[in-house]
Amino acid sequence: MxxxxxxxxxxxxxxxxxxxxxxxxxxxxxxxxxxxxxxxxxxxxxxxxxxxxxxxxxxxxxxxxxxxxxxxxxxxxxxxxxxxxxxxxxxxxxLAQGRELHPVQEAFAAANALQCGYCTPGFVMMTVALLAADPRPDRAAVREWLDGNLCRCTGYAPIETAVILAAERTAP
Ligand code: FES
Ligand code: FES
Incomplete structure (x- = not known):
C-alpha cells in the first residue's frame, strides 16, 4: 500500500x-x-x-x-x-609561478619521467606532498608513497629518479 x-x-x-x-x-x-x-x-x-x-x-x-x-x-x-x-x-x-615551473615539474622534465603525460599531474601532486612531509626521501620511501599511482608508460624508474632529483634540488 x-x-x-x-x-x-x-x-x-x-x-x-x-x-x-x-x-x-x-x-x-x-x-x-x-x-x-x-x-x-x-x-x-x-x-x-x-x-x-x-x-x-x-x-x-x-x-x-x-x-x-x-x-x-x-x-x-x-x-x-x-x-x-x-x-x-x-x-x-x-604549481608554476608564471612561466617558471615548480621544481618538481622541472625534475620530472629533466629525468624524462613522462611519456604520454596523462598520469603526470597526479605523480607531481603526490611528490609535492611527499617532499613537504619528508624533504629527503630514499627510493624505498618514494616507491611506497607513490604506490597508489599508476603509469602505463614509464616503467616507474624515471619517476623515482625525478622525485629524488626534486628532493636534492629543494631540500633545505
Ligand atoms: S581517476 Fe581518481 S584515482 Fe583514478
Ligand atoms: S606517462 Fe603515460 S601513463 Fe604515465
Missing part, C-alpha cells in the same frame, strides 16, 4: 540539488554553485576549466586525479565537490 501524499504545500521540503560552496583554489577564492552529486574532479575540470587534473579509473585506484586539499593528497574523482567547501585546494595549475 502506498503512503498518502501530504496536501500541496505541506510535508518535507525537497532536498537541494545544488549548493553554493566557497574555497580557495590555487591561492584564489572561488565561490560557485555545485550540484550535490558532482565530483571534485568534475567541478575542477568541467565547471572551473582546470583540465590539468586527469581522470582515468574514476574509482580511486590510479592516482591520476590527485589534488591537494588542505595540503593532503586527495583523489578528486571520489571526492564530492561540496566537500571542498571551506578548504584550500591546489591543483597542478597552481
Amino acid at each position: 502506498t503512503e498518502p501524499r501530504p496536501p500541496e504545500g505541506e510535508g518535507p521540503a525537497p532536498a537541494a540539488t545544488s549548493v553554493v560552496i566557497a574555497f580557495r583554489l590555487n591561492g584564489r577564492r572561488v565561490e560557485t554553485l555545485a550540484p550535490v552529486r558532482l565530483t571534485a574532479a568534475e567541478l575542477l575540470r568541467d565547471q572551473l576549466g582546470l583540465t590539468g587534473t586527469k581522470v582515468s579509473c574514476g574509482i580511486q585506484v590510479c592516482g591520476a586525479c590527485t589534488v591537494l586539499v588542505d595540503g593532503a593528497p586527495a583523489s578528486s574523482c571520489c571526492l564530492l565537490a561540496v566537500d571542498l567547501d571551506g578548504t584550500e585546494v591546489v591543483t597542478v595549475e597552481g
Whole structure:
C-alpha cells in the first residue's frame, strides 16, 4: 500500500540539488554553485576549466586525479565537490609561478619521467606532498608513497629518479 501524499504545500521540503560552496583554489577564492552529486574532479575540470587534473579509473585506484586539499593528497574523482567547501585546494595549475615551473615539474622534465603525460599531474601532486612531509626521501620511501599511482608508460624508474632529483634540488 502506498503512503498518502501530504496536501500541496505541506510535508518535507525537497532536498537541494545544488549548493553554493566557497574555497580557495590555487591561492584564489572561488565561490560557485555545485550540484550535490558532482565530483571534485568534475567541478575542477568541467565547471572551473582546470583540465590539468586527469581522470582515468574514476574509482580511486590510479592516482591520476590527485589534488591537494588542505595540503593532503586527495583523489578528486571520489571526492564530492561540496566537500571542498571551506578548504584550500591546489591543483597542478597552481604549481608554476608564471612561466617558471615548480621544481618538481622541472625534475620530472629533466629525468624524462613522462611519456604520454596523462598520469603526470597526479605523480607531481603526490611528490609535492611527499617532499613537504619528508624533504629527503630514499627510493624505498618514494616507491611506497607513490604506490597508489599508476603509469602505463614509464616503467616507474624515471619517476623515482625525478622525485629524488626534486628532493636534492629543494631540500633545505
Ligand atoms: S581517476 Fe581518481 S584515482 Fe583514478
Ligand atoms: S606517462 Fe603515460 S601513463 Fe604515465
